[in-house]
Amino acid sequence: MATIYLVRHGQASFGKENYDQLSKTGWEQGKVLGRWMAGRIKPDAVFGGNLERHRETVEAIASGFGSQFPDMQVAPGFNEFDHHEVLIRSRPEWVDRNVMARDLQAFPKPARAFQEAFVHAVHRWATGQHDQDYNETWPAFRERVLRAFDDMIEYVDGGDILVATSGGPISVICQHLLGLTDERALMLNEVIANASVSRVLYSGSRRSLSVFNNYSHLEAEDPALVTFR
Incomplete structure (x- = not known):
């Protein structure tokens, strides 16, 4: 089975004029993730929303990865609400x-x-x-994210994929795969760490969540890099 790596963006610039830029910590989180991926994971394709923090997260990952990394394909359906x-x-x-x-x-x-x-x-x-x-209502948001998810899988057709997105879309995808209520999905959204990785295994129409919100790569390098906002 192939794997989809759902990556929440690095820490954004909360309280600043432009929230949508990564903070200094956010850039470092992405680089740490890239270093952790090197030698372990080589995605066949990379997707992300069209938010600046998504693009910069991919740039930071690519910097840490240290070798050729696929260009990010923009899929606005993965944007946060x-x-x-x-x-x-x-x-x-x-x-x-x-x-x-x-x-x-x-x-x-x-x-x-x-x-x-x-x-x-x-x-x-x-x-x-x-x-x-x-x-955009909550049902419209869910529909938009899940449509982007399905379209991406159909487009790649069997390869490993990295998706740079936000906590909301990751929560919606997990909700769909696990059959969770809206309340449970919102509870997931509250605990997803910046630059964390959730994994979805897929083959044809089969899709299963195998890992949720892993940020051990950050803890191993510097526990101070673990942030949630």
């Missing part, structure tokens, strides 16, 4: 970044407060009770 829209539909006042910063600073742990607010916002989006508020 719109984090900004999901958040501000739940907290409209946070469209003003200064208001958001002020509100979060009122908590002893602002990062944890933001995470709790974001989890609440994602659950609001996924309930289906407010679909009119969103440009």
